[in-house]
Amino acid sequence: MGFQETFKALGDPTRREILHILRDGAKTAGEIGSHFSMTGATVSHHLSVLREAGLITDDKRGKYIYYELNLSVLDEITGWLAGLRGGKGDEK
Amino acid sequence: MGFQETFKALGDPTRREILHILRDGAKTAGEIGSHFSMTGATVSHHLSVLREAGLITDDKRGKYIYYELNLSVLDEITGWLAGLRGGKGDEK
DNA sequence: GGGATAATTAGAAAATTATCTAAATATCAA
DNA sequence: TTGATATTTAGATAATTTTCTAATTATCCC
Numbered sequence: 001m002g003f004q005e006t007f008k009a010l011g012d013p014t015r016r017e018i019l020h021i022l023r024d025g026a027k028t029a030g031e032i033g034s035h036f037s038m039t040g041a042t043v044s045h046h047l048s049v050l051r052e053a054g055l056i057t058d059d060k061r062g063k064y065i066y067y068e069l070n071l072s073v074l075d076e077i078t079g080w081l082a083g084l085r086g087g088k089g090d091e092k
Numbered sequence: 093m094g095f096q097e098t099f100k101a102l103g104d105p106t107r108r109e110i111l112h113i114l115r116d117g118a119k120t121a122g123e124i125g126s127h128f129s130m131t132g133a134t135v136s137h138h139l140s141v142l143r144e145a146g147l148i149t150d151d152k153r154g155k156y157i158y159y160e161l162n163l164s165v166l167d168e169i170t171g172w173l174a175g176l177r178g179g180k181g182d183e184k
Numbered sequence: 185g186g187g188a189t190a191a192t193t194a195g196a197a198a199a200t201t202a203t204c205t206a207a208a209t210a211t212c213a214a
Numbered sequence: 215t216t217g218a219t220a221t222t223t224a225g226a227t228a229a230t231t232t233t234c235t236a237a238t239t240a241t242c243c244c
Binding site for chain 2: 003004007008010011013016019020023024069071074077078080081082083084085086
């Protein structure tokens with residue numbers, strides 16, 4: 001996890017849409033996949049990229065795996081973007 | 093220009109560093125390039141990706157091209173990220 | 185146990201991207 | 215005009231990424 005993986009994860013439209021789908025609460029891989037026309041394997045891949053980037057967490061319950069947004073990593077990204085504004089300063 | 097190009101542009105570490113370098117004001121392509129070990133042609137390519145993404149603007153003055161951050165596009169990105177928080181709502 | 189369902193992993197093909205070298209364009213200055 | 219400097223564009227190659235199909239793992243239920 002780190003900026004690199006997170007920014008890269010956000011660079012794909014399918015992954016951004018997944019995050020949007022998770023906006024209002026946890027969903028299973030299957031529910032998420034039903035929003036797309038690609039195969040479940042491909043969706044699973046995107047979910048793993050998002051998980052490795054720290055943008056979502058997974059929670060296995062029986063046959064299902066529930067995915068949920070992890071907002072704290074979004075804070076870091078937002079913070080980085082905000083840091084671009086500072087101006088002349090030399091803050092990290 | 094649109095989210096896709098902008099997020100993708102932010103997904104590369106060299107490009108994020110360029111934005112960071114431009115934090116405290118406009119710089120020429122050469123000044124920017126001197127921070128990296130890659131060729132000027134490669135830096136030029138990254139600058140054009142950033143420009144097409146709306147993240148920087150260019151201003152040619154004589155022999156030099158000055159690049160400068162465009163903060164308004166960063167606002168759009170930050171806004172999109174913020175929209176992920178809303179919760180149960182169905183707002184765009 | 186055996187079959188059905190949910191999801192992932194493995195491996196490969198196709199598309200995209202980052203980088204390089206070489207060549208081109210534009211400007212400045214003698 | 216000629217040469218030097220700043221930067222981009224063109225074309226090629228290597229690396230990465232997206233997506234697929236097929237196979238695997240895990241769980242549930244009869």
